Amino acid sequence: MRKVYKLQSLHEKDLDPNPIAQFKNWWQQAVESKLEEPNAMTLATCDVSGKPSARIVLLKEIKDNGFVFFTNYQSRKGKEIEKNPFVSLLFFWKELERQVRIEGEIKKIPATESDEYFNSRPIESRIGAWSSPQSTVINNRDILQKNVEKYTTQFGTENIPRPDFWGGYIVEPYRIEFWQGRPGRLHDRFQYAVTENNEWIIKRLAP
Numbered sequence: 001m002r003k004v005y006k007l008q009s010l011h012e013k014d015l016d017p018n019p020i021a022q023f024k025n026w027w028q029q030a031v032e033s034k035l036e037e038p039n040a041m042t043l044a045t046c047d048v049s050g051k052p053s054a055r056i057v058l059l060k061e062i063k064d065n066g067f068v069f070f071t072n073y074q075s076r077k078g079k080e081i082e083k084n085p086f087v088s089l090l091f092f093w094k095e096l097e098r099q100v101r102i103e104g105e106i107k108k109i110p111a112t113e114s115d116e117y118f119n120s121r122p123i124e125s126r127i128g129a130w131s132s133p134q135s136t137v138i139n140n141r142d143i144l145q146k147n148v149e150k151y152t153t154q155f156g157t158e159n160i161p162r163p164d165f166w167g168g169y170i171v172e173p174y175r176i177e178f179w180q181g182r183p184g185r186l187h188d189r190f191q192y193a194v195t196e197n198n199e200w201i202i203k204r205l206a207p
Helices: 019-032 076-083 111-120 123-131 142-155
Strands: 040-046 052-058 061-063 066-072 086-093 098-108 166-180 188-194 200-205
Touching: 019 061, 019 098, 019 166, 040 066, 040 076, 052 066, 052 076, 066 076, 066 098, 066 111, 111 123, 111 166, 123 142
Parallel strands: none
Antiparallel strands: 040 052, 040 086, 061 066, 066 166, 086 098, 098 166, 166 188, 188 200
16 A cells, blocks of 8 residues: 655745644644544553553644643543653644644643533533543443443533543643655655744754
8 A cells, every 4th residue: 555645745934933833724724624533633641661552532722832632530541641741642634644743741731621621512421521430441331321320310411510530631842743745755844842942943854
């Protein structure tokens, strides 16, 4: 299987000096291209021994200082983040022949912001957050269904509180790479790296 990448090119003169702004530019193009779930991103974490794990999570907000997603704090990724706050994100928009790699430090967002997002979710998702002991071993799916019934009875369908074990994180980047596929595997790659003075330096990387 081999695909020739030839849709576009990427030149330094076309890059925004700020990588978050550059990401927003590409993000808007991905949305306008009507890609399916352009907010799907791979999140890679490591445990204390340096062993990595990765999964897909959904980007929910782009802030001036980073990228926000929500999850169960007691999940495997949550426990690894608690011990090692350095993570990596990866977006691959194959229809645009583009990839964005993000490396940064991850932090919990304020509880008020997690509350606001949680309350905007569908009822099923809010009950689901209570019902799933994420990443733990369960004997069968019936356990989940019984939990759904339990918490639906307990909370009803309105004013469902956010579990304290569920909320948002923000990944504050210190390195971001933009990759544009090109013919002959001679892709365009530009890396933004932050300096000690919080300035972004842009360098072209060999593909």
